[in-house]
Amino acid sequence: MWLEVVLLSEKRLFTSESVTEGHPDKVCDQIADxxxxxxxxVDQESRVACEVCATTGLVFVMGEISTQGYVDIPRIVRETVREVGYTRAKYGFDGDTCGVVTSIGEQSSDISMGVNHALEKRTPDACVQPNHDWDTVGAGDQGMIFGYAVR
Known part of the structure; x- marks a missing residue:
């Protein structure tokens, strides 16, 4: 693991982390993908909020998924772990023998109200331009946040 610390001023500190291939964070990202x-x-309209964490010999997949399709999540986990290169216990992880724990619930209907269709499409008096599909697409429930704490 590589950690960068940059002193921006007397009162501010900026840090960032970068990990290399094989790191559990990268493996978990591959599994979630x-x-x-x-x-x-299997369903292009699937709504997936999937979190993955791993430790030696064990992968947890959890989150909220709404879909009309089905996938075998433990099979996907094991295939991905093998594709990454963890194929033997002596490597500390083995895609064939690792445990997989899933805890998946259905996404809240409150979230889908905002994600599936924009307020402009749901409001009768909305000013939606014809032939502009992006005007009707709802906002996701995720966002990138960058900030800092203050006293």
Whole structure:
């Protein structure tokens, strides 16, 4: 793991972390991507909020998923772990023998109200331009946040 610390001023500190291939964070990202890809392959309207964490010999997949399709999440996890290169216990992780724990619930209907269709489409008096599909697309429930704490 590589950690960068940059002193911006006397009162501010900026840090960032970068990890290399094989790091659990990267493996978990690959697994989450594979689960999403699998679900979108069977249902393009799938809504997936999938979190993955791993420790030696064990992967947890949890979150909220709404879909009309089905994928075998433990199979996807094991295939992805093998594709990354963890194929033997002596490597500290083995895709064939690792445990997989899933805890998946259905996404809240409150979230889908905002995600599926924009307020402009749901409001009768909205000013939606014809032939502009982006005007009707709802906002996701995720966002990138960057900030700092103050006293």
């Amino acid at each position: 594979a689960v999403l890809d699998g679900l979108l392959a």
